[in-house]
Amino acid sequence: MLIPALTVAALFGAAYMAFAVGHRTPARVAIGAGTATLGAAAPPLALGRCTFAAESTSVDHVLTYALMAGGAWLALIVTRAVFDARDGTREAAGSSMGGEIRSGGFRLGWWVPWALLAPTLAILAVFLYTPAVQTFTLSTKLARLGAPRTVDVCLTNFSELLIQDPTRLVLYPLLAVGAVYGARFWMRRTEPGTWNHRFAEVASVAAMLSVFVALYAIFSPGGDGTVKYRPVYVNTVIISVGIVAFGMTAGLAVAYLAFQKVKGATMYRTLLIWPYAISPAVAGILFFMLLDPTAGIISNGLKEWFGIRMPNYRESALLAQAAIIMASGWKILGYNVLFYLAGLQTVSVDQVEAAVLDGASPWQRFVHIVMPALSPITFFLLVTNLTYAFFEVFATIDYMTKGAPAGATSVSIYEIVRVGVDNGDLGRGAAQSVLLFAAVIGVTLWQFRTSGKRVSYGGG
Amino acid sequence: MSKLRYLALVAVFAIVAAACSSGGTTDTTAASGGGSDGGGSDAPIEIGMWIAFSDEARLGFTKDRAKEFNELHPEYNVVVQEFDSYNTVFEQAVLAVDSGEPPAIIHFFEAATRQALDAVDASGNPVFKSVTEAVAGRDAILGEPVVLDDVVDAARNYYTVEGSFYSQPWNTSSAIMFSNTDMLKAAGVDKIPATWGEVEAACEKIMAMDDAPKACITWPNHSWFVEQSLGQQGELLANNDNGRSGRATEVFLTSDGMIDYISWWKDMADKGYYIYTGAQRDWDGTSNAFQAQEVAMLVYSSSDTTALTEAGDANGFTVEASFMPYNEAKSYEGNLIGGATLWLLNGLDEKTQDGALAFLQFFNNPENAAEWHKITGYIPITKSAEKLLDDEGWYEQSPNSKVASDQLAAAKDTPATRGALLGNFVSIRDVITIAIEDILVNDLDVADRMAQANEEANKLLSEYEQLFGG
Known part of the structure; x- marks a missing residue:
């Protein structure tokens, strides 16, 4: 099945170069076919073609084709970027101004920039790229520390996280991607301001949500020797979205209040940034001390003064998730306040004054002037907060709930540590961390493509 | 200008090269320092002991015993290092075996006994060695009487695998x-x-x-x-x-x-x-x-x-x-029992191994075992320690402390009560x-x-x- 798949990739690459990119030449079409084939061939070759072995399942095949498609897509994007850059330089060189703004070069030789970059690259290679490659290798193995051998398991560590039905596995993601592109097409075909366009906007939001639903549908709900990963996915989405939404809304609100001209504003601002200086573990301990039904301060207060017994937040999924969101959101609050305070100082005073003269209410000024002016910061915070929510919540969860009740607060990163470190199952831990890595890349790309367009950096 | 640039480049390379080479030398000295002979005749031989207790009472107890042992045996230096969990101790020890600077004794919990027995280093040698085998029938090591035969049955039965009493039980509970x-x-x-x-x-x-x-x-x-x-x-x-x-x-x-x-x-x-x-x-x-x-x-x-x-x-x-x-x-x-035990690393040279064994015996001698029981509630690990406590009248004073020992002594010796090795x-x-x-x-x-x-x-x-x- 490898050869037919590669042929499809080659044809697609040629077609893409022929129709989607400007400056169509036979050479470019050939190069497109070539790079697409190489990109598609890379994943199965890196895996030693194990997914095509006799004992591999159809789910393994689906995964392999997905990886091949991803490889081809990546190769084409890079190729296109290279050609676009060339065309761009040529056009620039052709125009009258182009000759003068040629980018600078190193007169000593081509090796100088590399030599200057060498220390950074060496550190990256040792501490980042090598472990990353090792994680990828490890994710295809059954391995434990201190074991005399490892066993190659190909993509089992990944495929066991998914439903074991190849049809649905292909169908749901394709439907979601189709919905996203369909909605985008509709948006382009309609005029902004018309009802049709508004419908298209609603449809595109729905299409985005359908991606989450499709992912929900393809992760395994457990049973049949699979890993029950669907709850982990759901928890991760709920808790991450919760942290980002709470952390950023509260951050903006607090920053806006602290920005008002009041007595001692500098002191408030300094104090508000403090939570950022504590570690997620300490945040976990603090909220544990507050919320614990037996040893907690709040429960003691309620009991002493009102005779109320506080419910145990670890016994209800909803309360436990809310507690984690609150603790983590509070922890990142200082960081968000810091950036929003800095951002608020760049909001044009003239515009605000003009709006006051035009009779805009404080709320209107906030929505129509302040928020758009803060959009670059919001975008930046969205990325950093999401990364925080994905990676840094481990310690908070470990102190507050340890994943309880019944795994309702076990998010992706918590599960990775539980499986890979506590249980010593290195292969599965590595596979799940590759998945998280892919998720972060995916979400970040998506943010760049969508929010990136609406971000205003001023100056038109 | 360009000369200056060259100079700067050369300086950068020199710094990088110096950093690399100095890193290399510290590594080698550290490796030889940690090595078995310990270089000079005066330098005491280091016995690393890695444990999973970081609280004041239990870590402090261990450090105090190490200090006493070092005073009694100036040719040795027992160094206690604490970690936050049993798993961390084990992982670090296995990695340290491969990188060449392992401790002599590590602390690992009962349920991981199979894992400890099975662990091998990069060249396929077992990571741990049977304490009984290392004692090799001696009654005393460096003057410290061997207490292995005196260990209470429940603990001995648990840690005896394929006829060999493998590790030195320490904190044992029920x-x-x-x-x-x-x-x-x-x-x-x-x-x-x-x-x-x-x-x-x-x-x-x-x-x-x-x-x-x-x-x-x-x-x-x-x-x-x-x-x-x-x-x-x-x-x-x-x-x-x-x-x-x-x-x-x-x-x-x-x-x-x-x-x-x-x-x-x-x-x-x-x-x-x-x-x-x-x-x-x-x-x-x-x-x-x-x-x-x-x-x-x-x-x-x-x-x-x-x-x-x-x-x-x-x-x-x-x-x-x-x-x-x-x-x-x-x-x-x-x-059955619970708790943890002390494992002896494999591949230590004879002097280091004897030092480690001597410390294990000293650490669990009747006085120390009794003291350990008093401050925690873990059972007195040897029969002599039990007797010592009984003679002192400790159990009359704190009857709760005897329950775990009595419960373990009341158990029949069957595969079910020995607990699973998995x-x-x-x-x-x-x-x-x-x-x-x-x-x-x-x-x-x-x-x-x-x-x-x-x-x-x-x-x-x-x-x-x-x-x-x-």
């Missing part, structure tokens, strides 16, 4: 029950309940009181208590006599003993007698609930006997320890506690959920055997 006897008396319960039925009857009375506590009883959702109950009921957790007559290749999470215990547990929770603190392995939460008098009874590790008894005194109630309640429908076979035991314990949490929180059918857990656990075990077995 699961026992602590009762708030004031609360029991107030409810009209005069005798501390000993069986499941008696516990239930007592709970009915306690919860019927006007000032009833939040719940009647609790214990952590830790697989250890499940294993204890299986021991009491004489049921095996795994095949091949709990992995003791051969490697375990199958676990039994759907045995009658298992289902009965978890069903009773769920029943107690459904009636509001048992309170689940909401988290797995929640030692702190359950202990706090007992100390705050939110429950009348606590099934717990005997390791905290001293602390819990004192907490009762401090909060104005009497704490009485008793055997862990058992299933009266079955004959009682006995409880590969991937930590993950399998996780499977068990996750299933129980699911049953308690989501109100699931015990047999169905345990059948699913059984499947998962057997998969984990077979994967482990693929990596380590024959």
Whole structure:
């Protein structure tokens, strides 16, 4: 099945170069076919073609084709970027101004920039790229520390996280991607301001949500020797979205209040940034001390003064998730306040004054002037907060709930540590961390493509 | 300008090169310093001991004993290093063996015994060595009398694998029950309940009181208590006599003993007698609930006997320890140990190994073992230590401290009470506690959920055997 798949990739690459990119030449079409084939061939070759072995399942095949498609897509994007850059330089060189703004070069030789970059690259290679490659290798193995051998398991560590039905596995993601592109097409075909366009906007939001639903549908709900990963996915989405939404809304609100001209504003601002200086573990301990039904301060207060017994937040999924969101959101609050305070100082005073003269209410000024002016910061915070929510919540969860009740607060990163470190199952831990890595890349790309367009950096 | 640039470049390279080479030299000196001979004749030989206790009492005790040993044996320097968990100690030790600077002694918990026995370094040599083999029949090492033969039976039986007493047991406990006897008396319960039925009857009375506590009883959702109950009921957790007559290749999470215990547990929770603190392995939460008098009874590790008894005194109630309640429908076979043990690293040179062995014997000599028992509640690990405490009148003064030893001594020696030796035991314990949490929180059918857990656990075990077995 490898050869037919590669042929499809080659044809697609040629077609893409022929129709989607400007400056169509036979050479470019050939190069497109070539790079697409190489990109598609890379994943199965890196895996030693194990997914095509006799004992591999159809789910393994689906995964392999997905990886091949991803490889081809990546190769084409890079190729296109290279050609676009060339065309761009040529056009620039052709125009009258182009000759003068040629980018600078190193007169000593081509090796100088590399030599200057060498220390950074060496550190990256040792501490980042090598472990990353090792994680990828490890994710295809059954391995434990201190074991005399490892066993190659190909993509089992990944495929066991998914439903074991190849049809649905292909169908749901394709439907979601189709919905996203369909909605985008509709948006382009309609005029902004018309009802049709508004419908298209609603449809595109729905299409985005359908991606989450499709992912929900393809992760395994457990049973049949699979890993029950669907709850982990759901928890991760709920808790991450919760942290980002709470952390950023509260951050903006607090920053806006602290920005008002009041007595001692500098002191408030300094104090508000403090939570950022504590570690997620300490945040976990603090909220544990507050919320614990037996040893907690709040429960003691309620009991002493009102005779109320506080419910145990670890016994209800909803309360436990809310507690984690609150603790983590509070922890990142200082960081968000810091950036929003800095951002608020760049909001044009003239515009605000003009709006006051035009009779805009404080709320209107906030929505129509302040928020758009803060959009670059919001975008930046969205990325950093999401990364925080994905990676840094481990310690908070470990102190507050340890994943309880019944795994309702076990998010992706918590599960990775539980499986890979506590249980010593290195292969599965590595596979799940590759998945998280892919998720972060995916979400970040998506943010760049969508929010990136609406971000205003001023100056038109 | 360009000359300056060249100079700058050269300087950068020089710095990088210097950093690399100096890094290299420190590595080599460190390696030779950590090596066995220790260079000069005056320098004491370093005995690294890595333990998983970082609290003041237990770490402090260990460091004090190391200091005393170093004064007695100036040719050695025992260095105690603490880590935050057993797993970290083990991982770091295995990695250190491969990088060439391992400690001599590490601290690892009972359920990981199979994992420790199976561990090999990068060249395939075992990471640990049998303490009995290293002692090689000597009565004393560097003047420290060997206490291995004196170790209480329960601990010796647990850590004896294929006829060899492999490691030196240290902190050893059993699961026992602590009762708030004031609360029991107030409810009209005069005798501390000993069986499941008696516990239930007592709970009915306690919860019927006007000032009833939040719940009647609790214990952590830790697989250890499940294993204890299986021991009491004489049921095996795994095949091949709990992995003791051969490697375990199958676990039994759907045995009658298992289902009965978890069903009773769920029943107690459904009636509001048992309170689940909401988290797995929640030692702190359950202990706090007992100390705050939110429950009348606590099934717990005997390791905290001293602390819990004192907490009762401090909060104005009497704490009485008793055997862990058992299933009266079955004959009682006995409880098993828990805790951790000290492993000797393989491949030490003779002098270092003797130093390490001598320290292990000194560390567990009657006086030290008795002192360790007093400050914690872990059982006195040798018979001489027990006798010493008895002669001192310690047990009359603190009768709670004797319960765990008595309970272990009362156990019959069978594969069920010796406890299971299992590969991937930590993950399998996780499977068990996750299933129980699911049953308690989501109100699931015990047999169905345990059948699913059984499947998962057997998969984990077979994967482990693929990596380590024959």
